[in-house]
Amino acid sequence: MQGATLDERTVTPDTIAEIVACARARWKIENESFNVLKSNGTHLEHNFGHGKQHLAMLFATLNLLVFAIHTICDCLEQLWIIARTAKRARTRFFEHIRTITAYLVFPDWTTLMQTQGCSTLLNGLY
Numbered sequence: 001m002q003g004a005t006l007d008e009r010t011v012t013p014d015t016i017a018e019i020v021a022c023a024r025a026r027w028k029i030e031n032e033s034f035n036v037l038k039s040n041g042t043h044l045e046h047n048f049g050h051g052k053q054h055l056a057m058l059f060a061t062l063n064l065l066v067f068a069i070h071t072i073c074d075c076l077e078q079l080w081i082i083a084r085t086a087k088r089a090r091t092r093f094f095e096h097i098r099t100i101t102a103y104l105v106f107p108d109w110t111t112l113m114q115t116q117g118c119s120t121l122l123n124g125l126y
Contacts (some may be wrong), residue, residue: 036067080113082117083116087117100115
């Protein structure tokens with residue numbers, strides 16, 4: 001495995017800057033993803049070690065599934081994006097959802113997200 005790379009580019013003075021930029025971008029993506037998984041509400045690291053057989057793996061799998069769903073919503077769901085922007089921090093967003101759904105029943109997703117992002121909606125950004 002010594003000297004193994006994922007591509008076939010030869011390292012030369014002309015290609016080194018591009019290779020380093022790609023490596024830094026990959027590291028940044030990995031670092032930010034793991035940071036989100038550890039510190040923005042999922043506490044992935046904390047869940048390891050619970051249970052005697054399969055519970056730890058179940059928790060990890062559920063956390064990764066939640067992360068994937070949140071990422072999709074962050075990219076594609078306009079009401080989610082507006083509501084998340086209105087609350088600024090991801091943890092505040094989920095705290096608000098937890099609190100508001102403990103006391104109110106929402107007829108649909110749109111109403112819940114509009115309630116979460118109401119200050120932004122009232123300012124005409126939607």
